[in-house]
Amino acid sequence: MTSAAETHRDVFGSAPQGVWSAPGRVNLIGEHTDYNGGLALPIALPQRTTAACSPRPDDLLRVHSAHEGETVEVPLGEVGPGSPEGWPAYVAGVLWALREAGGAVRGLDVTVTSEVPLGAGLSSSAALECAVGAAASDLFDLGLLADAASRGRLADACVRAENEVAGAATGGMDQSAALLCQEGAALLLDCRDGATEQVPFDLEAAGMVLLVTDTRAAHSLSDGQYEQRRRACERAAHELGVQTLREVAPGGLEEALARLSGDELRRRTRHVVTEIARVEAAVGALRAGDLEEVGRLFTASHASLRDDYEVSCAELDVSVEAVEAAGALGARMTGGGFGGSSIALLPAGSAEAAVDAVGAAFAARGWAEPACFRVTAGGAAGRDA
Ligand code: GAF
DSSP: OOOHHHHHHHHHSSOOSEEEEEEEEEESSOTTOGGGTOEEOEEEEEEEEEEEEEEOSSSEEEEEETTTTEEEEEEGGGOBTTBSOSTHHHHHHHHHHHHHTTOOOOOEEEEEEEOSOTTSSSOHHHHHHHHHHHHHHHHTTOOTTSSHHHHHHHHHHHHHIIIIISOOOOOSHHHHHHHHOOTTEEEEEETTTTEEEEEEOOOGGGTEEEEEEEOOOOOOSSSHHHHHHHHHHHHHHHHHTOSSGGGSOGGGHHHHHHHSSSHHHHHHHHHHHHHHHHHHHHHHHHHTTOHHHHHHHHHHHHHHHHHTSOOOOHHHHHHHHHHHHTTOSEEEEESSOSSSEEEEEEEGGGHHHHHHHHHHHHHHTTOOOOEEEEEOOBOOOEEOO
């Protein structure tokens, strides 16, 4: 693949001032908990999105996407809620949000390349936002990569870009993962107050692997389903008289469920409360080296997302069942759902058989071949050159 810097030179006629990148992510566990003030446990992927950038003396954003094969020009004064539309919103929105936060941000020439599979539930949008945010932070001296607290503020700007400019009502897990994950660790993220802890995550020593299956089933977070789940949680919290479902303790779950107005709100609430408890249990099991237990928690999480939260789909369910039959300790969908990817915890020696099993299960149903790959925990967004 041609590098972002080379493409930048071809498209804009001069070398970029610098090159920045940010990773995609898989969430190990803690799904649809972030917008409920809950816990999540993502790792950064080794696959990254790269932004080669040069600052401009005016307020024009010119952005070239190698994947889209197009260059788009956006005057920064025209950026705001709902504008621009499509992929440029993730780039322009970040510059807009940084300006809204008081940053002295001017125009940029940007060239984007990406190894993060697009639309696979692996957070390609957040990787794009965070690569551009990292570049803007350095080029306009905003100091937002300096430490965890300032990276947290950059994550907030990227979330605003996604919520307000791109119009996807997502929580903040993906942007926090891209900016705060460390190599060899999972990020325990407390979305109530933004607190983070690094949890060592190195499966190799235990002879295990984490296998990602991109089912290639279509996935979009700006369609209505994701937002409906979020609004249902807000309704449930309102009926229970709490700010967020995080405030419902596992011990008080049955009593809370009895007070809710309908079966749908009960099932959504049960998922969120039990999923937050599973994150705590998974962190304990990882720290204790009990990977069997981590696998059981993965499988319980998938069942809850499938049956109570109703965000899985046939392709995700089949990928999970196939790897489990092939020897996985556990597996689950990862990310927002409705398509996208699953993850499985497997003995290294079973990985090949698991890949074959998923491929065969998909072929038997006449589905497109899924893409399976092993991942390790990578590092956060930063400057590459
Ligand atoms: C998507 C969203 F972007 C995240 O904020 C999170 O809600 C996730 O779905 C589900 O856990 O990735």
